[in-house]
Amino acid sequence: MRLLLLALLTGCGVQRQVRSPDLERGRIHFQNYCAACHQYDGQGMGDAPSLANSPWVTGPESRLIRIVLHGVRGPMVVDGRSYNREMPGFGSVLPDSEAASLLSYVRQQFAASTGPITAEMVSRVRSANPGRTLYWRVEELLGEQ
Numbered sequence: 001m002r003l004l005l006l007a008l009l010t011g012c013g014v015q016r017q018v019r020s021p022d023l024e025r026g027r028i029h030f031q032n033y034c035a036a037c038h039q040y041d042g043q044g045m046g047d048a049p050s051l052a053n054s055p056w057v058t059g060p061e062s063r064l065i066r067i068v069l070h071g072v073r074g075p076m077v078v079d080g081r082s083y084n085r086e087m088p089g090f091g092s093v094l095p096d097s098e099a100a101s102l103l104s105y106v107r108q109q110f111a112a113s114t115g116p117i118t119a120e121m122v123s124r125v126r127s128a129n130p131g132r133t134l135y136w137r138v139e140e141l142l143g144e145q
């Protein structure tokens, strides 16, 4: 399994000319920061929607990064089910490279066809929203891609 991951990562790295994020660290971060609500298998539970094949995970990376840095609230529909809760942001505890590893793990696990997320992408989103403390609303995320 580990070899397979390595092979995949190396492949992506060569093709996309990006530094490979650390998927093992990403896995640990996912367990620490996300699994309590979204479950280890990403299927979600109760108020937390599924990450598996969610359009928020497969869609533009800037949206996914914003959700994880700053949080998200309020009505959203995932896989035909409505959710109307809040998710806290993790921007203050996850530096760019750690957020990149976490999100690359999330994408690799739950949206296999997508590419990894780099620290540079996270950094761009963070610096475009300096001092943001409010959770994102779905309309904001969909409005400005």
Ligand code: HEC
Binding pocket: 030, 033, 034, 035, 036, 037, 038, 047, 048, 049, 050, 051, 054, 055, 056, 057, 064, 067, 068, 072, 073, 074, 075, 076, 078, 083, 084, 085, 086, 087, 088, 090, 102, 106
């Ligand atoms: C305290 C519980 C909680 C934690 C911890 C949490 N989330 Fe969420 N997450 C939610 C809830 C609730 C929503 C739906 C919010 C709404 O109704 O607008 C959500 C929505 C999302 C979405 C968009 C919807 C979807 O399912 O695709 C993504 C992506 C996401 N979370 C990723 C993460 C990641 C990655 C982490 C870890 C860094 C994380 N979440 C940690 C509760 C949580």
